[in-house]
Structures are given as structure tokens and as C-alpha cells.
Amino acid sequence: MNKSAVIVGGGLGGLFTGAILSKEGVKVTVIEKNATVGGGLQSFSRFGEIFDTGMHVIGGMNPGGNIRRICDYLGITDRMHLKEIGPETIDLLYFAEDKRFYRIAKGRNEFVESLAASFPDQRANLVKYMDAVYKIVDGMDMFFLRPVSDFVPVHSGDFMLPVDSFIAKYISDAHLRSVLAYANPLYGGYPGKTPAFIHALLTVLYVNGPNRFAGGSYLFAETLRDFIEKHGGEVVVGDAVVRVNTENRLVTSVITRKDREFKADFCICAIYPGSFFPLLDDASVLPKSYRTRLDQIPVSYSAFTLSIKLKKNSFRYMDYSAYYMGRYDRIWDFGRSDAGWPLGFMYMTPPEIEQGEYASKMIVTAPMSWDYVKRWEDTCVGHRGKDYEEWKRMCAERILDCMTEIYRGFRDCVEAVNTASPLTIRDYYGIKEGAMCGYSKDCNNMILSQVPVVTKVKNLFLTGQNCRLHGFGGVPLTAINTCEAILGRNYVLDKINGFEKGL
Ligand SMILES: Cc1cc2nc3c(=O)[nH]c(=O)nc-3n(C[C@H](O)[C@H](O)[C@H](O)COP(=O)(O)OP(=O)(O)OC[C@H]3O[C@@H](n4cnc5c(N)ncnc54)[C@H](O)[C@@H]3O)c2cc1C
Numbered sequence: 408m409n410k411s412a413v414i415v416g417g418g419l420g421g422l423f424t425g426a427i428l429s430k431e432g433v434k435v436t437v438i439e440k441n442a443t444v445g446g447g448l449q450s451f452s453r454f455g456e457i458f459d460t461g462m463h464v465i466g467g468m469n470p471g472g473n474i475r476r477i478c479d480y481l482g483i484t485d486r487m488h489l490k491e492i493g494p495e496t497i498d499l500l501y502f503a504e505d506k507r508f509y510r511i512a513k514g515r516n517e518f519v520e521s522l523a524a525s526f527p528d529q530r531a532n533l534v535k536y537m538d539a540v541y542k543i544v545d546g547m548d549m550f551f552l553r554p555v556s557d558f559v560p561v562h563s564g565d566f567m568l569p570v571d572s573f574i575a576k577y578i579s580d581a582h583l584r585s586v587l588a589y590a591n592p593l594y595g596g597y598p599g600k601t602p603a604f605i606h607a608l609l610t611v612l613y614v615n616g617p618n619r620f621a622g623g624s625y626l627f628a629e630t631l632r633d634f635i636e637k638h639g640g641e642v643v644v645g646d647a648v649v650r651v652n653t654e655n656r657l658v659t660s661v662i663t664r665k666d667r668e669f670k671a672d673f674c675i676c677a678i679y680p681g682s683f684f685p686l687l688d689d690a691s692v693l694p695k696s697y698r699t700r701l702d703q704i705p706v707s708y709s710a711f712t713l714s715i716k717l718k719k720n721s722f723r724y725m726d727y728s729a730y731y732m733g734r735y736d737r738i739w740d741f742g743r744s745d746a747g748w749p750l751g752f753m754y755m756t757p758p759e760i761e762q763g764e765y766a767s768k769m770i771v772t773a774p775m776s777w778d779y780v781k782r783w784e785d786t787c788v789g790h791r792g793k794d795y796e797e798w799k800r801m802c803a804e805r806i807l808d809c810m811t812e813i814y815r816g817f818r819d820c821v822e823a824v825n826t827a828s829p830l831t832i833r834d835y836y837g838i839k840e841g842a843m844c845g846y847s848k849d850c851n852n853m854i855l856s857q858v859p860v861v862t863k864v865k866n867l868f869l870t871g872q873n874c875r876l877h878g879f880g881g882v883p884l885t886a887i888n889t890c891e892a893i894l895g896r897n898y899v900l901d902k903i904n905g906f907e908k909g910l
Contacts, residue, residue: 408432408894413661413671415648415686418446418836419462419879420871421677422631423886425640426481431894431902435640436669437632437677438661440647445628446836454716454823456768460835461843462624463755463770464492464593464728465879466612473552474883480903486630488621490758496521496727497617500589501813504734509586515541518614526583536577536587537614539565543607549884550608552904554897566604567850570596571739573603585735592753592774594877595707595844598739602850605876612880617728622760643667651686658867661686673893677871679838679845680858692864704855706842707877708742709829711749711779711802713771717756721820724766728755731809744778749805771806777840780830788834799826845872860889868892 410433414421417439425435443449447461467474468489478484498511512521519537523530546562548555565573571588578584588596590613594605620627632642643663650662651674658674676683680701684690690698732738732751740746752773756766783791803826810817829841838845848856858874870889872882887899 410434410673410893411436411671412673412675412893413438413669414675414677414870415651415661415683416446416677416837416871417441417444417628417632417642417644418677418871419448419628419882420886421446421675422448422628422635422642423477423883424675424677424870424889425635425642426483426631426638427477427886427890427899428893429635429638429640430481431890431899433673433893434671435635435638436671437635437640437642438646438648438663438669439642439644440664440837441835442645443625443628444632444642444644445625448624448628449835450623450625453714453825456714456716457623457625458714458768458770458825459620459624459757460712460827461832462620462627462879463753463757463772464613464617464619465489466609466615466617467880468618469616472612472615473550474879476552476903476907477883477887480906481634483630483634488626488760489618490621490726490762492617492619492727497613498589499725499727499729500586500732501730502585502732502735503809503812504732511589513614513616515614522583522586525586526580529578529580529583532578532580533583536574539563539573539577540607540610543604544611547604547608549887550611552887552900554900554904562604565607566602567853568603569599569850570601570603570606571598573606582735585732585738588738589730589732591739592708592710592741592751592772592843595742595842595847596739597742597847600847600849600851602848602853605848608876608880619755619758621758621762623757643669648686650688651683653687653689653692653864656692656864658864673866673868675868675870675889677869679836679871680869680873681839682837694863697863700855701858704858705847705849706839707844707847708774708776709832709841710843711773711775711806711829712827712831713769713773713803713806714825714827715769715771715821716823717766717768717820718822719767720765722756722766722769722814722817723764724758724762725756726758728753730754731813741774742776744776748775748779748802749773749809752806752809754810771810773802773806774843775829777829780828780841783830786830788831791830799828802826802828844877860885861892 414437429435500509519533646663660670754771832841
């Protein structure tokens with residue numbers, strides 16, 4: 408295809424879209440405001456360690472997995488440094504309320520059995536619940552990279568149920584309902600609002616086998632960047648797009664902070680749409696109702712992160728992710744600011760490429776509402792004031808107290824701690840309120856949260872976590888949707904399936 412595309416934003420969405428388009432001969436330019444590409448894939452160096460920022464556990468990368476198949480098609484799988492989580496335990500949960508641990512096992516039957524060990528009278532219900540989870544996902548062509556034949560997809564009756572009602576439909580034990588909802592912060596879950604299909608997708612991705620990046624998630628961002636460059640594209644870093652020029656209701660070029668102009672046949676917005684619209688020289692090319700609608704969609708909650716350097720040989724490497732949870736009845740309250748903090752968090756020891764018996768670092772991700780940092784929202788990095796620093800120190804202490812509940816000598820293992828708040832995420836990625844998962848999905852009004860990748864401007868497209876699904880398991884699928892909006896319906900899916908058949 409003898410065409411060109413300029414992509415605004417070099418996160419997972421911008422890079423994947425760029426990689427697929429450049430493989431199809433489109434001349435791609437990706438523009439990233441930060442000094443390094445990756446967005447949520449970025450890592451940073453502190454205390455002599457590499458810490459990842461927004462990609463700790465990834466789904467779909469085991470052989471046959473959907474994201475793995477896209478990477479196979481691009482020919483980049485061999486360059487990825489992955490460590491499979493488990494193999495037996497994928498997640499370990501601790502509920503402080505009754506000091507109980509729950510083990511979550513990999514594999515559909517093993518998942519059921521691992522929970523039935525704690526809730527024997529719920530075994531039959533767990534089987535029905537898992538059948539329902541898999542039925543929801545089986546109906547999603549895109550999850551399996553199947554070419555789409557229906558214009559109006561038909562889904563199971565559970566698809567659009569609120570997630571908490573979905574779990575309660577199959578599980579009668581109140582504690583087990585909460586245990587099954589443990590991963591809801593990973594999709595910004597809200598009771599009565601988050602659609603069941605999001606929960607089902609995440610569950611299947613994890614039960615089929617999650618992975619972690621070894622040596623830093625930034626290596627994968629670099630792989631995608633190399634791919635684009637080897638296919639004749641350009642990846643510009645350290646230069647934000649500040650204006651988008653239009654003419655006759657088409658995007659003609661983008662202008663960067665360093666006053667460079669990039670012209671292209673297509674423009675792809677791979678950033679939060681609410682940050683993109685003000686860059687248009689003539690906002691009226693997009694209907695006001697559309698811009699207002701996208702501006703008003705609530706975003707998911709954010710997170711407070713601790714990046715901990717551990718003392719040498721003090722804490723064993725964990726080949727699973729672990730969760731500290733406070734109370735069972737607070738499992739859906741992570742997005743609230745009036746329920747105390749932290750209500751719970753995920754902690755994990757990121758693997759090195761050559762991982763030994765002991766971990767050198769730990770990352771703690773504790774969901775947090777934007778309300779907690781609202782009073783500093785007009786400040787910028789390095790200039791937030793002493794009260795902010797003191798508040799962050801207090802948050803870190805609370806997390807360390809919780810960790811000490813599980814591991815009595817934990818504080819003795821800690822050499823140094825770096826903290827990041829929702830403000831850090833907002834300023835780093837340019838996402839409203841530091842949202843972890845982009846727009847908050849709402850089963851009561853799906854039109855609000857299923858943003859199409861096409862726009863009224865014929866050569867302007869959207870991609871990234873705000874369009875459909877967030878995360879490693881979702882953003883590459885939307886990248887395919889965006890590319891197919893340019894290349895043709897099922898074009899990329901047919902290529903992937905044809906490649907696998909040796910065509
Ligand atoms: C703390 C945290 C933990 C997470 N953990 C996981 C996890 O374990 N597993 C998982 O699958 N997902 C996880 N996620 C979600 C995941 O990181 C995101 O869904 C994903 O990275 C989104 O990709 P994206 O390309 O849509 O957006 P982003 O990664 O935000 O990329 C957007 C890019 O655009 C750039 N940009 C913004 N404005 C401009 C401009 N004007 N000009 C040029 N560039 C611009 C930004 O700097 C950024 O690099 C986590 C998120 C957070 C915040």
C-alpha cells in the first residue's frame with residue numbers, strides 16, 4: 408500500500424498499530440512525547456534496578472494465545488523475553504479480615520479445584536460459573552482472531568450483565584463471590600456497571616496462562632520500534648504533537664513541540680481522545696456532540712505504586728502474583744475515596760532474564776481514586792510541594808504495614824522505596840485522572856464506552872485502550888480493528904490466519 412500514516416502516541420496501541428501497518432507497506436511515523444517509547448510499557452531505572460511502570464502481568468502469550476499469534480505473524484515472538492507465571496499457582500490471595508489464603512491455579516479444571524479446596528460445597532457452582540465464563544468468551548470472534556462475518560454480533564445472555572450480578576448468578580457463597588472478584592482492579596471494576604464480558608476475558612486470559620516480561624517491559628517496546636524502523640517507518644521520541652492541521656474536513660499534517668511538521672495520508676490518535684481533540688486546529692471537523700460525549704465518559708480509577716529495591720538474598724522470588732485484600736465486603740470498592748485506603752493491592756517480584764532464587768525488587772500496585780490527589784492536580788512533576796511528599800511517604804508506610812502482616816520481617820528486606828501516584832500516571836502517559844484502564848466500561852450504556860475506531864474525519868482514526876479493551880490482552884486487538892478500518896474488513900485477520908495455514 409503506497410500510503411503514509413502518522414501516529415500520535417508511542418504506547419502499546421500506537422506501536423502495535425504502527426507495526427501492523429508498516430508490515431502492510433504503509434509508511435508509518437510514530438510520535439511520542441516522552442524520551443522513550445512504550446507508554447505503559449515504559450520502564451525506569453532507580454537504585455540500580457529496572458522497574459516497569461504499567462505492564463506487570465500479560466495475557467494471551469502462551470502458544471496458541473491470541474496476542475502470541477499476532478506476534479508470530481509479525482515475526483517478533485522470538486525477540487520477547489517472557490517468563491510464564493506459575494506453572495501451578497498463578498495468583499495467591501490473602502484476606503486480612505480472616506487471615507485466610509487462597510491459591511488460584513492455572514487451567515480451567517485446576518482453577519475450579521484450587522477454589523473448591525477452600526469452598527467444597529461450591530464445586531458444582533464453580534464448574535457452572537467457569538462454563539459461563541468460557542461461553543461468553545467463545546462468542547467473541549476477535550478474541551480468537553476469527554474473521555468477523557456478522558455485522559451485529561450475537562452474544563450469550565450473560566455478556567452484558569453487571570459483573571457482580573454475573574458472579575452472584577452462579578455462586579451462592581458470599582466469600583467465594585468476593586474471592587472470584589479479586590482481579591477486578593485489573594479492569595477497573597465497578598459493581599452494577601462493569602460488563603461481565605470484561606471479567607470473562609480477563610479470567611480466560613489468566614486461567615489459560617499469564618506471563619511476565621523478564622528484564623523489563625521496555626524491551627518489548629524497543630522490539631516494536633525496531634520492527635517499524637526496519638519496515639521503513641520512523642519513531643520520533645521526546646517531541647509531543649501540539650497541533651493537528653486540517654483542510655476540507657481531512658487531517659493534512661501534525662506539528663510537534665519542536666516545530667516539526669509531519670504530513671501523511673492517515674492520522675491515528677493513539678492517546679487519550681480528550682487530550683487529542685484540543686490539538687485540532689479546527690475542532691468543528693468533529694461534531695461537538697461527539698467530542699463532548701467522549702470528554703464526559705468517566706475514566707477508570709488509578710493506582711499508587713511502590714517500586715521496592717530488596718536487600719540482597721532477603722526475599723525469595725515469587726513465580727506468581729500475590730494480592731493483599733482487606734475485607735470481603737469491600738471487594739468492589741477500589742474506585743471509592745470514602746472507604747479507607749488501601750483496601751487491597753497486588754504485589755509481585757518482576758523476573759530478570761536470568762532469575763535466581765532471590766528477588767532483587769518488588770512492585771506493589773494499589774488501586775487509588777483520583778480524589779486522593781485532586782488537591783495537587785494543578786502541580787507538575789518535581790514541584791508538588793512538601794505536603795505531597797509527606798502524603799506519599801504515609802501511603803508507602805501503610806502498604807509496608809500490610810506487607811508486614813503477611814511477612815513478619817518484611818521491612819528488614821527493604822533497601823529503598825520509590826513511589827508514584829495517580830498524578831505521576833496522568834503526567835507520564837497523558838491520561839485523564841491517571842486512569843489505569845482508560846474509559847470506564849458501563850454495561851448500562853455501552854455506546855458510551857465502546858468508542859469506534861473510525862471518526863467523522865475520513866482519514867482520522869483512533870486506537871489504544873480507550874476504544875475497546877485496555878491492557879496487553881486488549882490493545883493489540885483494537886490495533887487490528889484500526890488497521891482494518893484503513894486496509895479493509897478482515898484484511899489483517901485473513902493475513903494472520905493465512906500465515907498460520909502457510910498461505
Ligand atoms: C499502574 C498500572 C499498571 C498496569 N498494569 C497492567 C498489567 O499488569 N497488565 C496489563 O495488561 N495492563 C496493565 N495496565 C494497563 C496498560 O498499561 C494500558 O492499558 C496500556 O499500556 C495502554 O496502552 P495505550 O497505547 O492505549 O496508551 P499509553 O500506554 O498510555 O500510550 C499513550 C502514549 O502517548 C503518549 N502521548 C500522550 N500525549 C502525546 C502527544 N501529544 N504527543 C505525542 N505522544 C503523546 C504518552 O506519552 C504515551 O506514551 C496498567 C496500567 C497502569 C497505569
